[in-house]
Amino acid sequence: MDRTFSGSDKVGEIVAVYPGASNLFKANSIDFCCGGNRTLESVLRKQGIEEGGFLAELNESYEAAGKRAGQEVDWLSEPSTELIEHVVSTHHAYIQKELPLLSEFTTKVLRVHGQEQGAVLSGLHRLFHTMKLELEQHLISEEEQIFPLIRQYEREPSEELRAQIASVIEQLESEHSGVGELLKQMRAITQNYTLPEGACRTYTLTYQKLELLEEDLFRHIHLENHILFPRYVQSA
Numbered sequence: 001m002d003r004t005f006s007g008s009d010k011v012g013e014i015v016a017v018y019p020g021a022s023n024l025f026k027a028n029s030i031d032f033c034c035g036g037n038r039t040l041e042s043v044l045r046k047q048g049i050e051e052g053g054f055l056a057e058l059n060e061s062y063e064a065a066g067k068r069a070g071q072e073v074d075w076l077s078e079p080s081t082e083l084i085e086h087v088v089s090t091h092h093a094y095i096q097k098e099l100p101l102l103s104e105f106t107t108k109v110l111r112v113h114g115q116e117q118g119a120v121l122s123g124l125h126r127l128f129h130t131m132k133l134e135l136e137q138h139l140i141s142e143e144e145q146i147f148p149l150i151r152q153y154e155r156e157p158s159e160e161l162r163a164q165i166a167s168v169i170e171q172l173e174s175e176h177s178g179v180g181e182l183l184k185q186m187r188a189i190t191q192n193y194t195l196p197e198g199a200c201r202t203y204t205l206t207y208q209k210l211e212l213l214e215e216d217l218f219r220h221i222h223l224e225n226h227i228l229f230p231r232y233v234q235s236a
Contacts, residue, residue, distance in 0.1 A: 004059055007051050011043055012036020012201055018062050019208045023097065028054070036201050075227050080154055083228050084147050091220035092139050098213055099132050105206040113203060117196060123189045128210070131182040138175050146172060150232065165232045173229065176221045183214050 015032045110121040146168045193207040
């Protein structure tokens with residue numbers, strides 16, 4: 001991620017290089033699908049958006065995404081409270097932002113391309129929305145149950161509290177396995193997110209964002225299953 005976007009870049013090309021730009025474009029009602037061949041400066045001028053401020057936000061977001069991707073933290077040596085804060089502010093925030101967008105995208109692609117790719121897209125739509133519901137409930141369980149319990153244990157450790165934490169963790173790890181299975185099925189039904197010939201920009205972006213979501217979920221689940229949770233169940 002060593003480039004800087006400018007007003008002369010085409011909208012569609014920006015999203016192709018940096019899929020996360022789609023969130024900023026959507027927030028500003030910029031069409032990156034059918035209108036993807038327009039330069040960013042022409043779009044901003046037409047919509048009365050100040051170019052300098054928009055480019056600054058876009059490039060700052062792109063740079064931050066690159067730093068997150070390359071950031072290496074030894075979470076094994078970090079306290080649980082710091083790890084929890086990282087999970088919530090990074091992974092939970094990302095999921096909560098992406099799920100509504102992907103719900104819209106998978107529905108749009110099914111509506112537009114369902115006749116040609118019905119079996120794939122209807123299956124993907126069903127699997128994604130099953131996962132969406134499970135993830136939304138799962139994040140609530142983490143933020144309202146397990147994380148407060150862990151914070152309490154760090155302040156006032158007790159065997160009773162540790163046993164309660166271990167019981168909740170067992171259920172959460174089962175839910176992690178369920179999400180992993182859905183991700184596997186989504187990959188299988190799309191043949192590893194292989195696009196059909198002539199796929200439109202929205203179709204392409206949907207697959208890109210699903211793969212990015214999968215990557216983030218793998219990192220998220222790894223931090224919990226292999227670093228955070230074992231601190232409270234290994235001696236159970």
